[in-house]
Amino acid sequence: MSCLIEANQLSKVFKDKESTVFKKKEIIAVDNVSLTINRGESVGIVGESGCGKSMLGKMLVGLTLPTKGSVNYDGKIISRLPFNEIKKLRSKLQPIFQDADSTLNPKLTVKKLLEEPFVINKISKGDANQRIDELLSYVNLGKELYGRYPHEISGGQRQRLGLARALSLNPDFIVADEPAASLDSSVQAQILQLLNRMKLNSGLGLVYVSHNLKIVSMMTEKVNVMYLGSFVETGDTKDVFENPMHPYTKMLIGSVLTIDGDKRKLGKAKVFGEPPDPKNRASGCTFHPRCDCCSQICKEERPILKKVGNKNRFVACHNM
């Protein structure tokens, strides 16, 4: 497997609104994250809201530039390219967002929306039309939608339209940021299956950003658990879900309510605390205020990702 995207020690730091010349305040959204995605591989990023998972996704496709670190694609470092060079790469690195509405111009019809990527990239109309027909049947949308506007089609259809647009220029790499979160379960399944098929057919790399652990466990081969801007546990999805090692991963997996089995889960797992505020980071291990096996060293020293066992497993915790 060849390496498609390589992110080295990515950080994203924002200036706090309350920051002054005398007293600098920073919000660290993503903190020193490294990640590689191979061709034909799907990688999940999970975590609570505000942990920086979407920001990381945006940096991977070059929508936001990192404060520190670099993203390598095809031998080029995206973050160092001039703007017009990045623009050329955009067709190969595509994002899909939770809210397809925000990517669709409300004043364009479905047909125009589908043509847009081809017009921008100066592809002839004949080729474009043929590709559009292919795409529509691929995402299961009928031609009767051509004349409609985004608000006239259902949420599931909009999401599929967003998918078709993302796929239209044969991308190498897709970051799907909660692509199915706003949809009903029956429609959600259609989108997930489409994404899976897409990955198998075209061998592209997929990063699946979500807070829905159940879906991530089914959609991805590798998973990264993120807490307050950094990875606390990474490894093969099956491995991580069957045998979570970091206390946070345990808490996260314990709090997912599923319909498997007869027993109720409520009251069995130990779940404490609220998603943290990036403005007030805890010292040492950022997770220690919510951790039930916290010791003195956790409060003082920040743990780093260490390899555990023989497999591809890394955990950042002092009390392994």
Place this chain on the structure above:
Amino acid sequence: MKKEKLLEVEQLNIKFTTSIGDVNVSDDINFSLNKGETFCIVGESGCGKSVVALSLTRLLPENAIIKGSIKFEGFNISELEEKEFSEIRGRKIATIFEQPMSCINPVMRIGDQIAETYRANFNCSRKEAKQQALKKLEEVKLPANRYNSYPHELSGGMQQRVMIAIALACNPQLLIADEPTTSLDVTVQYQILELLQELKEKYNMTILMITHDMGVVHDMADRIGVMYAGNMMEIADRDEFFQRPLHPYAVELLNVVRDPCIYTIPGTVPNLMEWVPGCPFEPRCKRSTEACKINKPKNIVMGERIVRCLNVVPN
């Protein structure tokens, strides 16, 4: 042992009149709640589950036409005058919503808002109200120093706790929870559901929970009602339902939730503005027959179970 019924809803029909025609959001819905149980209404968005819940406390907009009878403790509350009804709303039946900010006042300290409920309902002094409010804060596991916080200073989960505290101020017999954890993180959802369960046992409350999340249903419900396009498709005990759903929609829904990478339900939820003579699920149903297109299925009662289908899934 015969279970005592707290709420009985019979032949509930709700219609909205709009400028572009009528929308039928509740079609002959019957269900009842036993005392002390958690009943979950589950369904996809737009199936009418929230409307049914809001109609119980008359919180629907003016263009809603509600027909049918709602009995609370054997007493028909659907015919009450508005003034008499306000004795029930909030005191006997309380509601919590998905968005706490839609119900709490953004410019008032949260402690005062909880105390206000006591002042309004029990005619007590400010001092007593504050004491009661502090007690409630503790019950919903918020620290006492949050009494003077404003809602925007709290996280989503904490706001939800404040709303629960306000709703439970009058010790209601029935708590309607309309998607109480949908906008929360899984870890916070878990804690809020634990809290609800704990308070339910403490006060022997009955909970009517509206949700689209089968995982939540699996953990919270004693009995389940599945809604689709304004119809109550199936009502069953939790264990029976998860072991053997009877309505084709329920079967497919459970499959999709269990394994979204293998199963799908083709098509989309129907438009409620378009009246169909037959079963609303017919276009998406694998077991549909000609009869399903023509006849509206009737409720089939099997002991405690009610299924609205012409071709119930066999054993």
